[in-house]
Amino acid sequence: MENKFDKKSVGIVVPKTAEIKHSLSLDCGKVLEKFSLVFETYGKLNKEKSNAILICHALSGDHHAAGYHSNDDKKPGWWDSCIGPGKPFDTNKFFIVSLNNLGGCMGSTGPNTTNIETGIEYGPDFPIVTVNDWVNSQKLLADFLEIEKWACVVGGSLGGMQALQWAISYPDKIKNSIIVAAAAKLSAQNIAFNEVARQAIITDPEFHDGHYNKFGVIPKRGLSIARMLGHITYLSDDSMRQKFGRDLREGKLHFGYDVDFQVESYLRYQAQAFVDRFDANTYLLMTKALDYFDPAKDHGGELFKAFKNTESKFLVISFTSDWRFSPAKSHEIVKALLKARKNVSYAEIEANQGHDAFLMPIPHYFNVLRNFMENL
Amino acid sequence: MENKFDKKSVGIVVPKTAEIKHSLSLDCGKVLEKFSLVFETYGKLNKEKSNAILICHALSGDHHAAGYHSNDDKKPGWWDSCIGPGKPFDTNKFFIVSLNNLGGCMGSTGPNTTNIETGIEYGPDFPIVTVNDWVNSQKLLADFLEIEKWACVVGGSLGGMQALQWAISYPDKIKNSIIVAAAAKLSAQNIAFNEVARQAIITDPEFHDGHYNKFGVIPKRGLSIARMLGHITYLSDDSMRQKFGRDLREGKLHFGYDVDFQVESYLRYQAQAFVDRFDANTYLLMTKALDYFDPAKDHGGELFKAFKNTESKFLVISFTSDWRFSPAKSHEIVKALLKARKNVSYAEIEANQGHDAFLMPIPHYFNVLRNFMENL
Numbered sequence: 001m002e003n004k005f006d007k008k009s010v011g012i013v014v015p016k017t018a019e020i021k022h023s024l025s026l027d028c029g030k031v032l033e034k035f036s037l038v039f040e041t042y043g044k045l046n047k048e049k050s051n052a053i054l055i056c057h058a059l060s061g062d063h064h065a066a067g068y069h070s071n072d073d074k075k076p077g078w079w080d081s082c083i084g085p086g087k088p089f090d091t092n093k094f095f096i097v098s099l100n101n102l103g104g105c106m107g108s109t110g111p112n113t114t115n116i117e118t119g120i121e122y123g124p125d126f127p128i129v130t131v132n133d134w135v136n137s138q139k140l141l142a143d144f145l146e147i148e149k150w151a152c153v154v155g156g157s158l159g160g161m162q163a164l165q166w167a168i169s170y171p172d173k174i175k176n177s178i179i180v181a182a183a184a185k186l187s188a189q190n191i192a193f194n195e196v197a198r199q200a201i202i203t204d205p206e207f208h209d210g211h212y213n214k215f216g217v218i219p220k221r222g223l224s225i226a227r228m229l230g231h232i233t234y235l236s237d238d239s240m241r242q243k244f245g246r247d248l249r250e251g252k253l254h255f256g257y258d259v260d261f262q263v264e265s266y267l268r269y270q271a272q273a274f275v276d277r278f279d280a281n282t283y284l285l286m287t288k289a290l291d292y293f294d295p296a297k298d299h300g301g302e303l304f305k306a307f308k309n310t311e312s313k314f315l316v317i318s319f320t321s322d323w324r325f326s327p328a329k330s331h332e333i334v335k336a337l338l339k340a341r342k343n344v345s346y347a348e349i350e351a352n353q354g355h356d357a358f359l360m361p362i363p364h365y366f367n368v369l370r371n372f373m374e375n376l
Numbered sequence: 377m378e379n380k381f382d383k384k385s386v387g388i389v390v391p392k393t394a395e396i397k398h399s400l401s402l403d404c405g406k407v408l409e410k411f412s413l414v415f416e417t418y419g420k421l422n423k424e425k426s427n428a429i430l431i432c433h434a435l436s437g438d439h440h441a442a443g444y445h446s447n448d449d450k451k452p453g454w455w456d457s458c459i460g461p462g463k464p465f466d467t468n469k470f471f472i473v474s475l476n477n478l479g480g481c482m483g484s485t486g487p488n489t490t491n492i493e494t495g496i497e498y499g500p501d502f503p504i505v506t507v508n509d510w511v512n513s514q515k516l517l518a519d520f521l522e523i524e525k526w527a528c529v530v531g532g533s534l535g536g537m538q539a540l541q542w543a544i545s546y547p548d549k550i551k552n553s554i555i556v557a558a559a560a561k562l563s564a565q566n567i568a569f570n571e572v573a574r575q576a577i578i579t580d581p582e583f584h585d586g587h588y589n590k591f592g593v594i595p596k597r598g599l600s601i602a603r604m605l606g607h608i609t610y611l612s613d614d615s616m617r618q619k620f621g622r623d624l625r626e627g628k629l630h631f632g633y634d635v636d637f638q639v640e641s642y643l644r645y646q647a648q649a650f651v652d653r654f655d656a657n658t659y660l661l662m663t664k665a666l667d668y669f670d671p672a673k674d675h676g677g678e679l680f681k682a683f684k685n686t687e688s689k690f691l692v693i694s695f696t697s698d699w700r701f702s703p704a705k706s707h708e709i710v711k712a713l714l715k716a717r718k719n720v721s722y723a724e725i726e727a728n729q730g731h732d733a734f735l736m737p738i739p740h741y742f743n744v745l746r747n748f749m750e751n752l
Contacts, residue, residue, distance in 0.1 A: 028631035128631045188616035188639040189608060195640045196604045199647075202633055203597040205581055221579040225601060228572045232565060240564035246670065253668055255404035255504045257578055257660060260667065263564040264571045271575075284633060291636065292629055294622065 008084045009076065010042045010067035010091055015107065018144045024102075024137055027130045027292075034116070037141050038107035039063050039099040042083055043091035045147070052147045053089060054138060055079065055098040056155030056162035059230070059286045060278060062106035065098035066091075081361040088369035089154070097145065102137045103129045103285050111281030112213070124210020128285050131158075131293045135165045139173065151376055154178035156358035157325065158286065161293045164333065167310040168295055176376055178369070180317045181358040183329035184303050184336070185294040190324070193233055194287040197226035201280050210281050219280050224271035226283060231270050236321035236354030296336075303336035314344040315372045317365065319357035345372065384460045385452065386418045386443035386467055391483065394520045400478075400513055403506040403668075410492070413517050414483035415439050415475040418459055419467035421523070428523045429465060430514060431455065431474040432531030432538035435606070435662045436654060438482035441474035442467075457737040464745035465530070473521065478513045479505045479661050487657030488589070500586025504661050507534075507669045511541045515549065527752055530554035532734035533701065534662065537669045540709065543686040544671055552752055554745070556693045557734040559705035560679050560712070561670040566700070569609055570663040573602035577656050586657050595656050600647035602659060607646050612697035612730030672712075679712035690720040691748045693741065695733035721748065 005011050015038050024032045040063050045052060055065050057078070066083035068076055077098075083089045089096055100108040103126060107113075111126040129137075142150065153166040153174050160182025167177040183190075201207055204222030208215050235243070244263040259265045299305035314337055318330035327348050337344040347368040351357040357365070381387050391414050400408045416439050421428060431441050433454070442459035444452055453474075459465045465472055476484040479502060483489075487502040505513075518526065529542040529550050536558025543553040562570075577583055580598030584591050611619070620639040635641045675681035690713055694706035703724050713720040723744040727733040733741070 185622060187613055188620040188622065188637070189611075189613045191622070191637050192604075192608045192616065192639050192643060195637075195643055196601060196608065198633060199604065199644070200576060200601050203600070224579070225572060225576050228568075228575065229605065232568045232572065235565075237563055237565045240568065244564040246561060246564065246567070255664075257574060257664075261564070261567050261571075263568050267568055267571055268575070288631075288633075 005068060008086055009080070010084050012071070013040050013042065013064075013067040013069065013077075015040050015063055015069075017107065018141055020137070020140045020144060022140050022143075024133070024140065026127050026133045028127050030127045032102075032109070032127075035102060035109035035137070036107070036113075037099050037102065037109070037137065039097055039141065040065065040067075040077075042066050042096040042098075043094050045095040049147055050149070051094050051151055052145075053094045053096045054142070054150050054153045054166075055083070055089075055096060056134075056138070056153065056159035057098070057101060058155070058157035058159045059290070060274070060283075061159070062104060063098050063100040063108075064106070066096070079359065081359075082366070082369065088366050088373055090373065094151065094373075097141070097147075099138065099141060101129075101134050103282060103289075105279030105282040110279070111210070111285070112279045121213060123213060124281055126281065126285070128288045130289055131161045131165045132169065134162055134289070135169045138162070138166070139170055142173065148173070150174045152176040152178060152373070154180070155182070156180035157182060157355065158290055161290075165293075165295060167312045167314065168306055171309045171311040174312045176315070176372075177312045178315045178317070178372065179330075179333060181319055181322055181325050181330075181355055182333070183325045184296060184333050186291055191291050193229060194291055197229055198284055198287055200225035200229075201284060207280065212280065218275065220275045223275050223278065223280050223283065227271045227274040228267040231267060233324045234354055234356045236323060236352055238321055238352045239354050239356075242352070303332065304339035307337055307340035307342055310340070310342055314342060315368070316344060316346045317349060317358075317368060318347075319349050319351045319353070319355070319365075321352045322355045322357060324355040381444060384462055385456065386460050388447070389416050389418065389440075389443040389445065389453075391416050391439055391445075393483065394517055396513070396516045396520060398516050398519075400509070400516065402503050402509045404503050406503045408478075408485070408503075411478060411485035411513070412483070412489075413475050413478065413485070413513065415473055415517065416441065416443075416453075418442050418472040418474075419470050421471035425523055426525070427470045427527055428521075429470045429472045430518070430526050430529045430542075431459070431465075431472060432510075432514070432529065432535035433474070433477060434531070434533035434535045435666070436650070436659075437535070438480060439474050439476040439484075440482070442472070455735065457735075458742070458745065464742050464749055466749065470527065470749075473517070473523075475514065475517060477505075477510050479658060479665075481655030481658040486655070487586070487661070488655045497589060499589060500657055502657065502661065504664045506665055507537045507541045508545065510538055510665070511545045514538070514542070515546055518549065524549070526550045528552040528554060528749070530556070531558070532556040533558055533731065534666055537666075541669075541671065543688045543690065544682055547685045547687040550688045552691070552748075553688045554691045554693070554748065555706075555709065557695055557698055557701050557706075557731055558709070559701045560672060560709050562667055567667050569605060570667055573605055574660055574663055576601035576605075577660060583656065588656065594651065596651045599651050599654065599656050599659060603647045603650040604643040607643060609700045610730055610732045612699060612728055614697055614728045615730050615732075618728070679708065680715035683713055683716040683718055686716070686718055690718060691744070692720060692722045693725060693734075693744060694723075695725050695727040695729070695731070695741075697728045698731045698733060700731040
């Protein structure tokens with residue numbers, strides 16, 4: 001198809017579906033006999049199958065990381081700035097795979113899909129999956145694609161946790177791991193924010209114990225609150241000040257509960273856009289995957305021991321103003337990798353955009369990625 | 377009454393009510409023809425009436441700052457550690473007044489009281505009041521008590537804003553102002569957190585546009601979310617780590633949405649306790665009073681100009697781990713006071729309890745208060 005987009009875009013992409021006919025034992029004890037994963041690919045797999053990169057998405061992400069789904073598409077994929085010809089993840093050189101995670105809501109088997117055993121939608125009965133489960137499901141996707149070994153697994157935030165877990169779970173199936181704005185485990189404060197978001201959703205009367213679709217409604221109030229709260233933690237205090245300050249939307253105070261300040265208007269808009277596209281049960285299970293991630297847990301809390309058998313090279317990146325997963329969280333990973341005598345590079349990027357910086361085309365950040373990728 | 381409590385307690389206290397028969401013009405343009413303020417006093421007013429201290433409360437506080445309401449009371453007032461014989465606010469020396477603010481829900485005229493003009497409960501029709509309005513109402517309380525001039529006005533957080541506004545609004549009626557863990561204006565992030573809390577309450581189907589009492593319900597889900605969120609911002613990441621870490625309540629993960637981690641249990645408990653005692657309409661208007669506070673606004677954004685006519689001495693205190701109103705916010709106040717050539721002392725207290733530190737008996741903090749009070 002002709003590419004009406006700029007030369008650095010991967011252009012129009014068509015999602016594919018992998019029907020995985022292999023059972024998957026989950027950490028919760030349940031077993032999925034088979035499942036589907038929706039994915040996109042950018043670039044070409046070489047003959048040696050040695051140039052494959054896996055992109056793992058974060059809380060509200062999906063398989064659509066780059067390019068456009070149609071000529072009318074207004075927005076490209078969520079990491080389009082980073083993926084394409086000549087971009088840090090260069091599609092002239094690499095074959096890039098991006099999937100919608102198991103439990104997601106954009107086509108992969110998850111709460112909003114039909115349970116083939118019962119013939120009805122999973123809804124809240126879809127099991128809570130972990131980062132470890134995701135990595136196991138992604139290994140089955142690699143098998144499906146006949147990719148023996150990833151040249152690189154990369155992700156930001158919750159995606160970075162998957163990149164880290166890959167190196168632990170399948171040490172000989174991954175050559176490089178890029179972990180951006182992530183953490184080896186959530187803090188009590190992180191868990192607390194997730195819990196407030198969950199309570200907002202679960203206590204919404206239109207949640208109906210997760211069976212909202214049966215009732216033809218969605219828990220939009222709860223999901224809105226969750227998203228607004230999320231947005232606050234994605235931005236830094238500083239970037240909010242620059243973006244909104246104390247600017248009034250209509251130049252005056254209203255002495256009521258309609259929007260006074262620009263920041264209120266922004267949050268309401270973001271929340272509405274999210275409610276229109278995202279599934280509440282998926283949101284809930286994604287937050288639990290975050291809370292549960294703790295690879296050190298099975299090693300007496302000693303993170304370096306979890307890295308004992310890893311064989312990959314690591315690149316860890318953090319952003320100075322990220323308070324959701326601060327640089328200190330990345331330091332924890334780097335220190336443990338060094339203690340385990342692993343090959344790790346670390347970059348702390350000066351950026352005032354907060355956690356969201358991992359999605360931004362910040363020159364220093366992209367140079368670090370580019371250099372690493374050129375020397376894989 | 378005999379004091380069964382320890383010698384440093386003010387013992388049993390009985391709240392009083394001031395019927396203010398003086399009209400009050402509010403910033404929103406409305407006028408209250410008369411109103412009631414509930415208050416408590418500790419210590420004795422001297423003959424010269426020169427030893428009166430006004431305590432201003434924060435978002436969820438009230439008039440009950442010290443002592444007990446009965447012998448069966450399990451908990452003393454919210455600032456009991458700081459008020460009493462021999463304590464920083466020494467009732468052997470000072471006459472201390474603590475009120476429930478206008479618009480509050482603990483007895484003063486507010487949303488949950490009867491509008492004498494209509495004979496029905498104000499509910500959501502109670503006007504949004506500002507910090508400036510509160511200070512004007514407190515001035516009428518001072519007149520009622522025949523206190524010509526406060527030896528000191530003191531408050532933490534939203535209470536600190538009132539102490540600051542007193543110095544601006546009534547420069548010759550206040551000798552000293554103590555401003556703890558406060559800010560001269562909220563940041564976009566602060567406003568954003570307040571907005572999420574408000575949206576949680578307002579979108580609760582049991583809010584009924586604020587007329588929930590008419591329907592015999594309360595918007596408990598929304599108020600819970602608001603309180604949980606508030607609690608996260610009152611604690612530091614560090615204090616949450618120390619208090620809860622990643623401890624599991626029952627030693628194992630549940631792979632469901634019941635409580636897994638101790639921090640989740642804590643938040644739910646705090647939320648429930650709050651819903652049982654606080655009014656949603658009051659919560660809403662308190663958050664707006666916070667958002668609207670900005671004494672520099674009428675001076676082209678130049679805070680030091682707002683202080684031009686102040687006559688009081690100032691003590692400003694912040695806490696290192698407070699990220700709700702960080703030390704930087706206090707620096708802004710101190711710098712402006714210095715630029716206006718005012719008498720200001722500043723203490724930045726090393727404390728890991730976050731914003732909540734202002735309620736804690738931290739030795740260095742209490743020494744600073746004590747020294748200041750001994751040299752009034």
